[in-house]
Amino acid sequence: MKSTFNYIAEIFKAIWSLLTGMKVTAKYFFTPWNNVTQQYPENRDTLVMFDRFRGEVIMPHDEKNEHKCTGCGICEINCPNGSIEIISKSIVNEEGKKKRIIDQHIYHLAMCTFCNLCIKSCPSDAIVMGQNFEHAYWDRVSMTKVLNRPGSKIMEGVKE
């Protein structure tokens, strides 16, 4: 008799456990306004990334087309993957002294692991992490970027 009772009790317990599970899913089914999906390309305008988000390395320029990069190459040394290449050139300044300045700050986005070591090591804060995360390109050539804009020059007062 007891085993029969247990058998029936077991069935009802099992059904109850199933019903509690169904209650959880039903709760979410009937509250569709709590849905978590975001419609991504449509919400581009309202989508704001956090300011520390590491999307890509960029070099900020001011309105006079000036940057802070001295071309010292510390970021190149600190990069674990070789995604930064510094090409510098010699110029003669007004005082007649020879000086090395940056020619091209080449950044290989395809090789970058976004570890932040270059930004952390930069003595003049010339490069920062940008928030752009849409890195799809048609060819890999476009993933190699020159960070300093053409015709730009170094900001005055940046310590060499």
Add this chain to the structure above:
Amino acid sequence: MAEIIEKLITTDEIKTDEYLVNMGPQHPSTHGVLRLLVKLEGEIVHNVEPHIGYIHSGIEKMSEALSYPQIIHLTDRMDYLSAHMNNEAVCLCIEDALQVQVPERVKYIRTIIDELQRLASHQLWWCASGMDLGALTAFFYGLRDREDILDIFEETCGARLTLNYSVPGGVMFDIHPNFQAKVKAFIKKFRKILPEYDKLLTGNIIFQNRTKGVGILSKEDAIAYGVTGPTGRASGFSCDVRKHHPYSAYPYIKFDEKVGTDGDCFMRWKLRMDEMRESLNIIEQLIDNIPEGDYALKMKGVIKLPEGEFYQRVETARGEFGVYIVSDGKKNPYRVKYRSPGFSNLFAINHIAKKWKIADLVAIMATFDLVIPDIDR
């Protein structure tokens, strides 16, 4: 001839038809490129032979050519679900070798991030093993709640998965001003959601039948195979590095090491659920008491470790993670070896999956919480 036939009929191995099935490298429940060569008889598993190396990335070899701050970001890519614990292990090892004391604030921040990472990892484990057992909806609930933690990470650390937040001597940035408020809000929210997880799966009769008594790993086997983490603790192997060899802020806080008894799939499941609750407790103890101070020590531009060998162990979400650095006094390590928890855990599967059905093998793998890059390194 007759003899051979006689032998064929009487030998146990030939009497029934066994066949080999490749589970993986592309299989939905191996969670990556793990290949299990399974010997089956009907549905019964007779032997499981893991074949690994499909994403062996040679991190140990690569590290020999990189400087110490640079090798940290590679550890993100091993066990990507406990990225910060891996980072921290290398940092602690370097700090230990240099004999520097990091500020208290750093210890607190690291521990909080550790526990958040453990929560995120266990959430992903929860939802993925729910999916392995056929409850697809669980997968989305787990990912939904993990999103909150990843947002916290993104705001403070700048990345969601490969954090690279610990650096030798501290952390990369100070915590974000919103950090404490957000973590507290998350704890409050998640405490409400956890019972829902239990309702959906843990209490479910189908789920209990699938996991209770399945794939029992005894304590002796757990120790012999070096199975650590929640998987080992479910078998009664008290192996929590946080408790036995405390590091960072773990000595300052009170928490229980959850140790199970049965060692079956259900115990492993329950233990991780309990660990999530414990992690919430740990964070609650720390979050209001983060001391003021620097978030990083000023380290030299080029870090050189003194000659010698250094070993550091931490507890990741999967078990004991060890870093063994051999230094010859240069700026690159002479040899780096990572003792990854998944590697040891994986090979215990063959021992316990025998005589169970193929569906149970999936349940066992789900509750072992394997991350393949962690195994392959």
Add this chain to the structure above:
Amino acid sequence: MTNEQLIEHLSAAFPDAVVKQGKQYPEITVSKEILHAFMKNLKSDTKLAFDYLVCESGVDYPAFIQVVYHIESTSLQHFLIVKCNTENRETAVLDTVMDIWPTAEFHEREIYDLLGITFNHHTDLRRLFLDDTWGHPLRKDFKDDIHVVER
């Protein structure tokens, strides 16, 4: 057992082996002839009871290859590093410890794969990660022009 007691006990029990206090843990260097017997003793001796092999790693030195065992006792909570050197780099052979700690089977397969140490009496010594066309990458003289790019 504390580290000092451990060192004392070990140096009394194994006069041949070199025991010293390392930077963090006691270290003991044994010769490859007695390795297996020594390891067996470590596990069976009730005062030591090293039942948990945490990690087994190989290190390539100019003259020899060293295998480092990190061993812990789960009951007595002490930790020991055992080191054992091969005779030379060309004929790197050691005894297996997989019969003592089953987990060593796979650690040794990894070492065989990456460093090329052959383990005697290992039941299933195959490569673990790489296929047969590779050399042993973790050796310092490993050259691979196709896969390795040096700056």
Add this chain to the structure above:
Amino acid sequence: MAFEKYDFTPLTQAIHKALIENVSPLLTLIIEWTIIGVLFLLFIAVFGLLLVYVERKVCAAFQQRLGPMRVGPWGLLQTIADFVKLLMKELITPKSVDKFLYNLAPFIVIIVPFLTISVIPFAPGLQALDFDIGIFFVTAVSSVGVIGVLLAGWASNNKYSLIGGMRSGAQIVSYELSVGMSLITMVILAGTMQISEIVEMQRGGWFLFKGHIPAVIAFFIFVIAGTAETNRGPFDLAEAESELTAGFHTEYSGIKFAFFFLAEYINLFIVSAMATIVFLGGWMPFHFGDWAGFNNVMDFIPGLIWFFMKVFGIIFLIMWFKWTFPRLRIDQILTLEWKYLLPINLFNILLMATMVLLGWHW
């Protein structure tokens, strides 16, 4: 037989009359067959696609997602796009398959719903075949599908497929029993196997209410067994994604895969329709005792709509199961059948028979 407000009999009669007056009887028969065939073909295609869409949206809602949103408004055209894609895909026949059986299997699987659908009364007068053994016909024909699944599993020459096929065989053969027995329970109550009469008998009240306890038990068993018979979660062992990748249809591509896919959803419809007919009164509106006003309002809704409302209710229930529960193991599935459902079912038949003999139902 009282005529309903929305009876289709005059329409079908008129078509038949118009045909028979103008062409020979043989041609009439052929034309009628063609019309019915085309209608069913269209119905299965459209309804299958609709069900796929519904499944996606329902599962998305359970999982706090939106589901397909890109193709057409609210993703309405998504399944059509998918179907077009499946049509255009290459039909891959793996090298070492048993070609004849491999190609035969999808057709066997898709034929079954075509056969079963013919006895289903969608609305008053809208039923293709009205046997006196309708219920028996459904149970007999629906078990043919398992042959297709077994053939697919065997002929694919793939171990996963074979395991899937075998699982499916064991499962469907066992659950046939439960489906049959729960139907028999209701046949005892109805006293007939003719589907139109079963529906007609529920004019005074659905069998679920009329037969009270045994009918409710039979209903639950039917829904559980029906879910198992359609190979849907939590009984989707045959194609258990996390274990067998895709089970018996792993090796199929293109339109052949679509056949399996479509058959699954149409079977879902048929199980729900059978539950509706036998337990929930088919196209009968919901009446409550002698509330004349309420009953009149209910009568105002056409039978066709009533039928589909009930069907979708049960489909939703089955989907709810799938998106909540983890999957069972093969031995547990058989335990559930042989240790729980079957004894309960036998007991239930006895109970129902006693009840009918003593006239306890109302």
